[in-house]
Amino acid sequence: MLKQIRSHTFRSKRWKIVFEPRIHDHGTTDPPNKKKKEIRLKNSKNVSEFDQFETAIHEGLHSCFWDIDEEPIDQSAHDITRFLWRLGYRKVK
DSSP: OOOOOOEEEETTEEEEEEEETTOSSSEEEOOTTSTTOEEEEEOOTTSOHHHHHHHHHHHHHHHHOTTSOHHHHHHHHHHHHHHHHHTTOOOOO
8 A cells, every 4th residue: 555645746736646446447646736635545455565565656646647648657667676676676565
C-alpha cells in the first residue's frame, strides 16, 4: 500500500493526492490549469509494489511535463522505475 500523502507540488503547481482502490486505471492526473487539481492513484493490494512505484513516477512526470504526449511519459516512467528498482529503491514499510 502507498504512503498516504495529501498533496505535492510539481513545477510550482500543487496537486491534491487522492488514493482510490477502485479506479479503472492505475492513476490519473488533472491538467495543471484545473482548479483543485488531483492526482489519483490506485491503492490496492491487487497492484504490485513495482506497479505502484511506476504509476507514481508516471503521474509525477505528467504533472511536471503536462505538455508532453503519453508515449514518451510512459516510456520514461518505465525506464526510470526499472533503473531505481535495480538500484534497490523500495517503499519504506
